[in-house]
Amino acid sequence: MSRITRFAPSPTGPLHLGHAFSAWEAARVAGDDGTFLLRIEDIDQSRARPEWEAQIFDDLTWLGLSWPTPVLRQSDHLPRYRDALERLWDDGLLYRCTCRRKDIEMALSAPQEGVAPAFGPDGLIYPGTCREVGRPRPNEPRPDDAVLRLDMGRAVAKTGDLWFQEDGTGPNGETGRISIPADQIVQATGDIILARRDMGTSYHLSVVVDDAVQKITHVTRGQDLFEATQIHCVLQTLLDLPRPIYHHHRLIRDENGKRLAKRDDARAIAKYREDGLNPADLHRMVGLRP
Ligand code: GLU
Numbered sequence: 499m500s501r502i503t504r505f506a507p508s509p510t511g512p513l514h515l516g517h518a519f520s521a522w523e524a525a526r527v528a529g530d531d532g533t534f535l536l537r538i539e540d541i542d543q544s545r546a547r548p549e550w551e552a553q554i555f556d557d558l559t560w561l562g563l564s565w566p567t568p569v570l571r572q573s574d575h576l577p578r579y580r581d582a583l584e585r586l587w588d589d590g591l592l593y594r595c596t597c598r599r600k601d602i603e604m605a606l607s608a609p610q611e612g613v614a615p616a617f618g619p620d621g622l623i624y625p626g627t628c629r630e631v632g633r634p635r636p637n638e639p640r641p642d643d644a645v646l647r648l649d650m651g652r653a654v655a656k657t658g659d660l661w662f663q664e665d666g667t668g669p670n671g672e673t674g675r676i677s678i679p680a681d682q683i684v685q686a687t688g689d690i691i692l693a694r695r696d697m698g699t700s701y702h703l704s705v706v707v708d709d710a711v712q713k714i715t716h717v718t719r720g721q722d723l724f725e726a727t728q729i730h731c732v733l734q735t736l737l738d739l740p741r742p743i744y745h746h747h748r749l750i751r752d753e754n755g756k757r758l759a760k761r762d763d764a765r766a767i768a769k770y771r772e773d774g775l776n777p778a779d780l781h782r783m784v785g786l787r788p
């Protein structure tokens with residue numbers, strides 16, 4: 499079976515060297531007889547800009563990449579994510595949460611026998627304040643203006659232990675068959691948000707739905723998303739979606755060892771272009787052979 503990979507940037511700023519590396523990796527993993535897809539992850543409409551999207555097409559073309567069109571743009575497919583949410587809501591796996599960041603910090607700072615607040619893939623692990631009060635009552639329609647959290651305890655009670663195949667490496671060298679025991683997922687992630695108030699979906703939900711829609715065989719992305727993969731595995735099982743192989747790659751860092759961020763305009767691909775560098779120069783800069 500020939501491979502299908504994707505590069506899935508958010509049009510919220512300029513692509514930088516790290517994105518160039520990631521896109522090249524996805525194309526390499528697809529191989530000559532595979533397919534490299536581009537997906538625009540623009541569910542955060544408060545930050546996405548058409549100019550950044552246009553720049554993405556431009557930069558990637560300059561880097562020597564090509565992809566089939568039309569390109570999947572997440573904001574064009576919101577009903578798809580709503581359907582997935584609907585199903586999880588009807589299965590009693592979601593609850594409404596009205597906490598603001600302040601409430602969460604307060605709940606977490608309340609003294610509890612030596613339990614320090616923990617961080618998961620989305621930041622502070624939610625203490626579960628709304629879990630009981632926010633549960634759907636029988637036949638209650640799903641609210642479309644509330645934050646919805648996944649009750650991870652209930653979710654993994656359904657899925658049991660999970661695993662995925664890692665063909666690249668995680669941040670600590672994890673590779674091969676990665677097992678994720680159910681109780682460990684609950685601890686490591688907590689009740690993550692699946693629908694944000696403003697957009698009715700979330701990165702985790704959209705990415706899992708779209709990887710299935712696009713029949714992605716190898717998810718190629720940075721090691722910063724390795725910890726999120728366990729969440730994606732839970733969602734795939736709950737939604738009966740196939741599980742791709744994962745290929746996490748190293749991150750491109752600056753000279754101080756800090757990984758590049760969107761605001762690192764100095765390392766924007768467009769900036770290097772302006773300065774007269776060519777794609778082969780960037781290839782070398784990210785440690786790839788010309
Ligand atoms: N849209 C995500 C980002 O820009 C990448 C998502 C993924 O590869 O799973 O970081």
Ligand code: ZN
Nearest residue numbers: 595596597628
């Ligand atoms: Zn809450």
